[in-house]
Structures are given as C-alpha cells and as structure tokens.
Amino acid sequence: MDAAVELLDEAGEPALTFRALAARLGGGVGSIYWYVSNKDELLNLATDHVIAAVLEDTADLAAETDADPLDNVRTLALSLFTTVAERPWLAAYFMRNTTIQANGLVFYERLGEQMMRLQLSPRKTFHAVSAVLGYVIGVAADLGQEPPKEVVDGEVAAADYLHGIADQWRALDRDEYPFMHYIVDEFDGHEDIDQFRAGLELLLDGIRIEAEAAP
Structure with missing residues (x-):
C-alpha cells in the first residue's frame, strides 16, 4: 500500500499499474494478483490506507464529549481537506466502495456521530454530513489541481499569476x-486555505442555525 500510494502521489491514477507497482517492489506482476484482483480494488485499498492516517490524527475526538460538536466537525473537515488537497487523486475514490474502505466508513461514522449531538432529524443530519463532505472533497480536489505550466516551470510566481488574472477581471466591463x-480585490492575493476555512464557517454556521431552530 505504501508503494501504491507513492506511485499515485508521483503521477496520479495513470501511474498506478500492476507492472509499475511490481517494479517498485522488486517483484513480478503475478505476485500483485495474489493480494488484489484488479486495479479498482487496489485504488480502493490505497485510498483507505491514506484515510487511516486521518483517523489516527483525529482519534481523540471520540472522547471529547464536552466539546462543541461543530468544533469537532471542523477538525475532522480540516484534517480530511489537508489530506485530499495534498493528494488530488484521492477525491475520486474516497468512500467509493465502503465494503473495501473500512477506514472511510469509520470516518463517515465519526463525522456523523458529531452531527447527531446537534439533535437534528435523521434527514437533516444526513444532509448536514453530506454537505460538509461534499464541500471538503470538492474544494480540496479543485485546489489540488496541477498549477499552470508557467507556474510549475518557475517562469511566473504563483502570486504574480493570480495578480494577472485579477487584472484581466479588472479590465472587464463593470456593467456586465x-x-x-x-x-476582485479580495481574489487578488487570497490564500486558498483562508478561502476554504471561510466557506466551511459559512456552512457550519448554517448547520448551527438549523440545530438551534430545531424543536
């Protein structure tokens, strides 16, 4: 699993082939099939292997019954966000098959148990968990995309590239x-993590309003 994750981190899903994995491990392709039947299973297992670290980082939350549940949700969300942003390939496979991804299922349960403490209805609890997960995975996958070639090659600094886009927006017709x-002034020079945190707070504030209004 460590070797599979290394290949995925280096070049994404296309890089993870049984031949490449066997070469990385110094063995034959046939030996890989002894443990996994196909690439989908391998991807699910690699994903679950990474999520194990997220569970480890947030293991103490289960014991913090006196803490604000939305504070715990925030911690879980930030831990998952950081992991997916560092590994964009992860977004497509997280919780895709919970029969194989036992750790993903535990993370989902852990997040759901915190939401349950808000005393929302089952439907609203389900929707709240889905909204948080969807936001975290979606934004992390978006921000984890490969930067523009000129930024990767070092021809343009990331801040200068962003400033250039902002200038293009400033040149647009103000009426249109x-x-x-x-x-545009907020966009120019913004930090991605600040943008993520702000959106998460808006989402959590909405969930809190729902919880406080519940009978």
Missing part, C-alpha cells in the same frame, strides 16, 4: 460583470 469587480 458587477460581481467580478465587487470581489
């Missing part, structure tokens, strides 16, 4: 693009 002009 009032929103772009309204937020």
Whole structure:
C-alpha cells in the first residue's frame, strides 16, 4: 500500500499499474494478483490506507464529549481537506466502495456521530454530513489541481499569476460583470486555505442555525 500510494502521489491514477507497482517492489506482476484482483480494488485499498492516517490524527475526538460538536466537525473537515488537497487523486475514490474502505466508513461514522449531538432529524443530519463532505472533497480536489505550466516551470510566481488574472477581471466591463469587480480585490492575493476555512464557517454556521431552530 505504501508503494501504491507513492506511485499515485508521483503521477496520479495513470501511474498506478500492476507492472509499475511490481517494479517498485522488486517483484513480478503475478505476485500483485495474489493480494488484489484488479486495479479498482487496489485504488480502493490505497485510498483507505491514506484515510487511516486521518483517523489516527483525529482519534481523540471520540472522547471529547464536552466539546462543541461543530468544533469537532471542523477538525475532522480540516484534517480530511489537508489530506485530499495534498493528494488530488484521492477525491475520486474516497468512500467509493465502503465494503473495501473500512477506514472511510469509520470516518463517515465519526463525522456523523458529531452531527447527531446537534439533535437534528435523521434527514437533516444526513444532509448536514453530506454537505460538509461534499464541500471538503470538492474544494480540496479543485485546489489540488496541477498549477499552470508557467507556474510549475518557475517562469511566473504563483502570486504574480493570480495578480494577472485579477487584472484581466479588472479590465472587464463593470456593467456586465458587477460581481467580478465587487470581489476582485479580495481574489487578488487570497490564500486558498483562508478561502476554504471561510466557506466551511459559512456552512457550519448554517448547520448551527438549523440545530438551534430545531424543536
């Protein structure tokens, strides 16, 4: 699993072949089939292997029954976000097969147990957990994409590239693009992690309002 994750981290899903994994391990392709039947199973197992570290990092939350449950949800969300942002390939496989991904199922349960403490209905609890997971995975996958080639090659600094996009937006017609002009100064020079945290807080605030309004 460590070798499979290394290949995925280096070049994404296309890099993980049985031949490449066997070469990395110094064995034959046939030996891989002794443990896994196909690439899908291997991807699910590699994903679950990574999520094990997220569970380890958040293991203490289960004992913190006096803590604000949404504080615990925030901690879980940030831990998962950091992991997926560092490994964009993970987004496509997280909880894709919970029969194989036992750790993914435990993470889902851990997040759900914190939401249950808010005393929302089963439907709203399910929707709240789904909203948080969807936000975390979606934003992490988006922010984890390969930077533009000129940034990767070192021709342009990331901040300068962002500033260039902001200048393009400033050049747009203000009457046709009032929103772009309204937020462009916030966009210019923003930090991705700050953007993620702000969106997460808006989401958690909405869940708290729902919980406080519940009978």
